Amino acid sequence: MTSVARATAIYEGVAALAESAMELATRRPSPPWLQRLRTAGVSAFEKLGFPSTHDEDWRFTNLAPLARAAFALSPDAVSLAERTAALELEARLGPLGLSSPMPRIVFVNGRLLRRSPGNLTSGILFECMKAVLATSPERVERALVARAAERDLSKQFFGSLGDAFLDEGVVLQVPPGAHLAEPLFILNVSTPPGSTEPPRMVHTRNLFTFEENSSATVIEIFLGANGPSFANVQTDVTLGRNARLNHVKIQLEGPETFHVGRLSVAHAAGARSASHVFSFGGKLVRNEIVTTLSGEGAGTELYGLFCANSGQHVDCHTFIDHAMPRADSVELYKGVLDGAGRGVFDGKILVRAGAVRTDARQTNRNLILSNSALVDSKPQLEIHNNDVRCSHGSTTGRLDADAVFYLRSRGLSPEAARALLTYAFGSELIEKVASADVRAFLENHLRAWLPANLAAPEIR
């Protein structure tokens, strides 16, 4: 780490985090490798400090409010109040609610509330991290240690933080050739702390391993009531040859939430992944997707819809690493910004010298609904060979006045016209999700999100 980076980092709050992590480490009796991983994480994030806006990767997102706030881990036991609040929120999930047949794991404030395996075939591990670490840590040791060692230590403050607080999350291991028809559902609920309790933080560590020719869909939902909270979600996925992952992340936390998430997917030859991110705000949200196409003929599709209103900042950061020949990637991110909402799209595609016959297409489109909303878009294409087909484009604009008039000329009020056009803009990404239940859920949510001055249209 250079001294310049040191000088520009934010050290507020770091000492308290280190103390909290060390306390957790002493509370969990663990094998030596795990203790080493945690303490290495602590010293790394202590040294790094929170990235500041001088760091190119964080230019548009100021973490000072997060660094300044104080958060505490929840006590190990789930209280009755948390249980009740979580059930209430879960019941509001409509088609994805309690009656859904999907195998599911539910966390409340970072602790396991319930695990229902549904009719998962044997041989598939879909378990919470804490249980795996307690009963069979050897199943995750290699992957966790390897991923920590790969970390770009000059960069990954939140990754190191995740190592330091490594405790809970989901472990998914799909054996060779297994195809899971039903999506796996992971629900993360945050509930407001009691009046005497400090705001809560949750560090989630997910580890998904897909053996060759296997496939599964994973749906992660983050739900939250009001009240400040901090979620740091680190998900590492390894896809074997010709494996397929479909990942959907829906982020619906309360208006005072800080949410930082990173999904990193490594692809073997012929492996394919699709990531769908739906972010409806929180106070400060950062979603990073890092896909490494490290096998020939691998492919990835990255889709994102981010919506922000006043008091919300949503930052989407994607990196696609075309490391091998004949890989393809498609990316479409759309932002809808209203009020004084702020959005960021920072997407980079790197095509390495050996990655011939790369096919990469990246698009970012943003819709601005008010005068004070703002979005920063930074698409980047870095190509190191000539035998490629790459394109990228970014547009930011308002609703098309001609379209608004066209709808009004057929009797729709200006509000209904704007709502319909806004909905149509966002629904393109909902339509890309395979699960009808997830689509129905998202359609409802997008309608509910439409700003109060836009009457929610009845769709279909």
Added chain:
Amino acid sequence: MNLLEISNLHASIEEDGTEILKGIDLTICPGEVHALMGPNGSGKSTLAHVLSGRPGYVVTQGRALFQGKDLLAMPAEIRAREGVFLAFQYPVEIPGVSNTYFLRTAVNTVRKHRGQLELDAIDFLALLDEKAKLVEMEEALLNRSVNEGFSGGEKKRNEVLQMAVLDPKLAILDETDSGLDIDALRVAASGVNALRDGARGMLVITHYQRLLDYIIPDFVHVLSDGRIVKSGDKNLAKELEAKGYSWIEKEPPATVSAAAGAIAS
């Protein structure tokens, strides 16, 4: 009561104040079909836009009454709900909104305004099916996004379909014939004719006699430089086809409204 009564209507482009309509007088009674012709840029579409409430224009003089009510005071959507329909010269593409959903929303908004019950999905689809047959619109186009990727002719047919479904009292058709091939023109025209019912008024903007062979107008008006310079019956259109506009532009633009009034009464 007159369906539409326009008197001394002047309108300018909001942005730069250029006057486009320079005193229009036109009365349409229930059941009448009026054709509006005139050279490019004479203001035909501007008149259609001003009547339908498109933003970007300022009315500086005159008025337009629709069934005795001040049309120009109504917001665009109220005009539509009251029964004014504009078939656009250039229909707008609306990605992500299905034609069927859009039409159902529109028809129910209009019905609500008129104090009618909203149509449920089944009744609406029955209505849509009936009207789609009228303009020979394939089902695939109904399920696609509004006008997105439609051919020029398909867009125009979609306008006629919307008109049929929304059942307006006054339809303004702005060059609905342009871009149509010969068969499509016949289909669209017969769709329009099916909507002639003795009550509905129509203002048909066109450049070509060809359309008026199918939709036979009660009156023909010629707009030139923002004024109606000549009015007559269907034979006027035939004369124009033969002689061109220069023939009219040479004539003194006298007693235009009187002429139109004389024919109308």
